[in-house]
Amino acid sequence: MMLKKLFEPIDNAPLIIFRIFLGFLLAAETFGAILTGWVKRVLIEPEFTFSHIGMEWLQPLPGYGMYVYFCLMGICGTLIMIGYKYRFSLGLFTFLWTGVYLMQKTSYNNHYYLLILVCLIMLFLPANKYASFDVKNKPEILQHTMPRWCSVVMIFQVAIVYFFATVAKFYPGWLDGSFTKIILSNTEFETFKDLFGQHWFHLFIAYSGIGFDMLIVPLLLWRKTRTIAFLAAISFHIFNAIFLQIGIFPFFALSFIVFFYPPEKIRSLFFKKKIPVEYSEPVIGNKSVLLYFFVPFFILQLILPIRHHFIKGDVLWTEEGHRLSWRMMLRQRQGYTNFKIIDKKTQMEIPYDYMKKLTPKQRGFVGSNPDGIWQMAQIIKKEFASKGTDVSIYVSSNASINGGTFKTLIDPETDMALAKWDYFFHNEWILLYDSQGNIVR
Structure with a gap:
């Protein structure tokens, strides 16, 4: 019964609008990296980069090659957004972005890794079947529905991120406000320096962070608390975007919310001309992708964040098992x-x-x-x-x-x-x- 539920057809509006959001954010991230000087500082000016261990051969292109590299990724992001040559554009972006991720780790954010995972997921989803140039060029691929599991895998992905982010915060340096004091003290906003210097505010941010990460997915899943959770998510992520300056991650995290609302609601908000779906179609098959890609994919993601428990020593000190574990802004x-x-x-x-x-x-x-x-x-x-x-x-x-x-x-x-x-x-x-x-x- 559960498997049958996963393959029920639902309106594909959430996936289509997420593709548009994703493509825009990918373009913003890569073109923005050039405009803000990130590419120059991190990939062009250094004599060499510290690649992930085992990938030392992977170094930035010489001269201004990395500008071309990032422009190509920005173009791919734009093509993903408009749904042109969707799988080729997304596959090329995923390949190039993974290369950037592996070739340097001195400037590291968890959303760099999350982008790889989400792009891999999206490669298997029919996100170009509506409101895309692919449909315009090949009308026979038009679809108004998708199997329910397309939304489920995205929800499960974001749930993994928030769950392990919650667990990682249960250590003394977070619980006593020590780390939040450090990150708040770096603010450039003079107006808030007095507030950010108060110990009660350090504790408030620390425990609000735990509460948000722990509860946001359950509250979004429950219809009665969904809108309250949505407003809380906006407040939380906008605060992070302004005061912590962590790139596109806050907006990227907000974009997942479209999968928590009923598909019909998303259709009415973003695709008013899209015809309502009558769920009289047969159950969609193709179980192989779900069983042979997504099941191992998520099992691996559940294993990687706990591996540090099987390595001697405190991960906060040794860093062994720190990466790929959603230990976000912890120390x-x-x-x-x-x-x-x-x-x-x-x-x-x-x-x-x-x-x-x-x-x-x-x-x-x-x-x-x-x-x-x-x-x-x-x-x-x-x-x-x-x-x-x-x-x-x-x-x-x-x-x-x-x-x-x-x-x-x-x-x-x-x-x-x-x-x-x-x-x-x-x-x-x-x-x-x-x-x-x-x-x-």
Whole structure:
């Protein structure tokens, strides 16, 4: 009965308007990245980027190539919005955006990852079957309905994001308002500085964040609270857009709400000329996409955010298992790192100022993140190897979480030139501490 319900035909208005919103936001994100200087700062000015580990070969195009790259993505976003060559345009955008995501991680937002997931989902959905140039060019593909599961998968995707975002906030640095104090103190709005400096307001924002993430999906699903939840979502995301300046994510998150309202309501709001659907059509088949793509797709998404529980140490400290886990805006890392380079042949220390090679943002990444430190060590090793010098690399690194006590992050006795990166378990060269602050071996 449940499976039959999933394949019932419903009005496809929510999916069609979401495609239009999505295409607009993709174009805004990519053209905006050029206009705001993000592409220049993050991908053109650096001598190299810190790609995701294992993807070090993936580096930005030389010269002004990344401007062309982002213009192409912006064009793809526009074509998605108008529904022209929909699957080709969306597939190309997904490929190019995934490349950008993998080629640098010093400027990281969770919505970069969410965009990849949503684009993958949309590749399997019939989002070009109405109000599109594809229909204009090929009228026989016109459809007014879609299977109900097209809405269900989008709702489930956003529910995963909010659920794990809620769970991640249950740690002392969030519950006592320490982290919200840090992010609010960075406001550029002088009018609100007094308010943002109040401890009660730090707690209000902290617990409002938990409450919103925890309840927004259930409240949107229940008809009696849906409109109240919608208004709360607008307030929450507009606040984030203005004061936290996190790009398109607030508007992207709001666009999912169209899947929570009855399809007929969305049709009456956005497609007044669209004929009402009479649900007399047979149940739509094609279970293979749901069973063989979406079931594994969501199982993987339920596994990735909990993997840090199976890795030794606190993820807030080690960062192992942090990414792909919806741990959104949870902590501030500070740190400083020095590299000691030893010529293995002469045992003499070689002076080396690694900071000259990095942008300010990259310096912060290498200064406080274990994976950044490891990758920088491999870059230094490769540089000296190209000159015929075999080196050992020792690190002096101290880090602090949310303005807390600085502690040694990396084992100073480990030769980082020989250290390996473990993708699935704890890297023993990252020092761990007990509740009293003592090193745990």
